Amino acid sequence: MGKQRIITTCTRDCPNACGLVASVEDGRLVRLVGDPDHPLTNGIACHKTVKYIDRVYSPERITHPMLRRHGRWERATWNEALDLIAKRIRRIVEESGPEAILYYQGYGERTALKLLHRYFFNLLGGVTTLRGSLCGGAGQGAQNLDFGERVSHDPLDHRNSRSMVLWARNPASTNISLVPIIRDIRKRGGSVIVIDPAHTRSAALADHHIRPKPGHDGYLAMAAAKLILSAGAEDREFINHFSEGYEQFRAILDRHGVAELCAMAGVSTADAVILANTLMAQKPTSILLGWGLHRYENAHHLIRAVDALGAVSGNIGVAGGGVSQGFEEYGPFDQHYWGDTLNPPRRTLLIARVGEELLNATDPKIRMIFVTAANPLCMAPNTAKVTEAFDSAEFVVYSGHFMDDTADHAQVFLPATTFLEEDDVTASYGHNYVGPVNRVIEPVGECRSEFRMFHELAARFPFADRFRRSEEEWLHDLCAPIWAMGCDLPALRRGAFRLDAPMVPYVDKNFPTPSGKFRFMNEFTPSELPRHDPEFPYRLLTIAPHGSICSERTMADHAPLPEIVLNTGEAAENGMIDNDLVLVRSPVGQVRARLKVDPDQRPDVAVAERGGWTKAGHGLNLLTRDMVSAVGQGTPFYETAVAITPCPQEGVMGARILVVRHSPHAPGGVFCKELERLGAILTTVSPLEGDALPQTPDGHEGLVVLGGPQHAFDDEASPHFVPLMRLMREFDAAGRPVAGICLGCQLLARAYGGRTWTMDGLEFGFITHRATTAGMADRVIGSVLPLPPLMEFHEDSFDLPEGAELLVAGDSCVNQCFRVGSNAYGFQFHLEVDSRIADHWITGFRNGEFGNYAVYAEQFGEEFFVAIRERLPVLVAESEAWCRKVVAAWAAAL
8 A cells, every 4th residue: 555645634622723744554554643734724733743644543442333232342243233323312312302312512523524413303393402602602692792603713813913812721731722822923023922720831921911800801901991090091983983881881891990890800909911012012902712612601701802902902804903712613504414404403411411401301201312423421511420420321323433521421332433544624713714625544453433323223213315415525515605705626635625704703893783883882890790709719621632632542641640730838837738639519519639840829719630540540520610701602611619628638548558560461450540540649669670679668658569570480680589579578567558469469379478470371362361259259359349351461370379269260271360468468360450551462373472471472363452442442441440349349358
């Protein structure tokens, strides 16, 4: 197949929609970089793009359909999966009507062909769908009030700006193509101001960082407007001829002086002066609103105040100015293909309160949920309630890539392609270009595009003929508005096309409001703004992650705990320092986190990156309240207040665990990560790399001995074995728990008199074992039954030492897990493996990279390696979940 260079466009939930160049060698994607010919992104692509190659080929990626049978995932054919879905749809529609089905369409991808998903459900008769937004609903609603319709300046117009205000916007992490424009403004002598209660990476891009009290930005905007008015620098022509409601707005300003407004905003008067002076002296100024400003119940007050400031300062309808927020990513497509006119209006549920609304839905009750491009059990507010709601449905279908939080609660998993395996067209909510989505590689495994999924699902219903068209035929019609602007599909396949949209909106000062004029805010209700609660003193700001897009992660990507950032002084006053383990509580839930301190953070905020999986201990939406904004049906994530305290010193919390590592190829994996998540403090030593073993257990409450390629009986090659076995006995004698894994298990057996020896062959792969009678009664193993298949990689075994109890037995190798002494456990299987460890072992073993084990590789045929790779995501997910339970039970003795 050779080498190929293919142009495509990123379709992820990001305003950039970067043009990309993919390099493919022999059918495999090897490089992904920015397209230098893209008119806006101009060769720029964020580091998340490079990581996307790892996502495509991740060992955790599900690449064939899965059905949950008897509580466990089993592989299925596409026909089995689609037949089952069609059967359940027909039964539910016949018994309860189509509105007993919820179609949950997320924002993970918003391309032309994705419109057809809802078209399928409308052909079905019209199901329950969602309304509102998790992101920008409040802002769009507010700007529609002021401008008649939200229309933003083209990002290329920001090159005409003499200054820029980034209001609750963090382009360093979420809008990378804006960064060169920011730097150019400063290079030309202009000022850049970041206004954000959170101290983000974008603060380093700015001349000034103003940090208002969360949800009180409107007071800052009004203070700056008053300063401009008092200086006589307002745009009087715009106010007199092109606006309405100015007198009411002026009356709102006159309620308070500048100093009072600044105090209410939580900023200094100097901050307001800097903002006002910039707007007066360095016009035109582009004011860019970020999603952080939308995340309050009454966000419309804040945004309308900023819109008014843009009007007063003379930045509306001028090149290089504007109050810009976003674009309509579905705007360029023919939206009648949603199919919403095919049926009478159907029931909708507020996405901001989807858990509560699902639970309260009656007549009919929601019986089936179909999810695409979303992970609601991670990203929607009040995770506990959303989980309860999903579990109340009898049938959940999930289309995705990984066994994430939502997949864990589904009955059918449909493996979707990524944008790199599809043909489509995408627009952007960050600029005016549409881009080609050109297939870069063939779908991995049996993954299918969602277009093909719905195409084949439709074939099982009487309306099949209305859906049965090729991708190209559908794109011809879906993109008709784009073709009418002078483009065609072959041309678009070659590169991005700019839509016929204004570079500078409202340059004629004609607004699509009833009066044709800009509307100043005419009401402002301070009592509706966030209030301080002494029980929960910190406003939780869950900002966009820097290293990933929303919840697009794998289990292996997660650190043991999420990080939460507090002001350095605030933390110290409450007895906390950097890297402490803390408990974060809100009125609806709690999570553990690792504390990071920052002297530049406001003392009344707690900042954390959103998107981490709940199952990995990172579920910050366990804390957030399910509310809806007063305007725009947005989601007020930032209305959540939290308390942060040191984790109570009980159980595992603060326990010091000694970890003995024998090989860089055999790290502590899930076992050690879970200990850290529970609050243990780990000290890892590697004797074969020169680290000394402690002489006694003093200073440690537990011991974990990991695996390695060494023979447990070879003291000459590993002279630390003798003192290590003594240490294992001493820990146990002191009542301190011991865990030995693989080699560590064999050493534990030998420490108590058992013989270790080399087997006739190698035991490798995920193998099913059985609990013994003693295991069923054991406090650890008995509490975590049933056993999943568990990873094996060993050529040595052992005799059970006298006094030990066998807890888990295998067929080819009988002794798999035992307990000896007071609280010492040996695990022959590798319960600690995560996807990266397992992938590394499988690849290395297959390729003969592991020394002595190379001789065994030829005993395992290629079919074995193909089969284990196909099953690996589910095998690892089951093993990880089981390991976490084992760790909790084992650590209970600490």
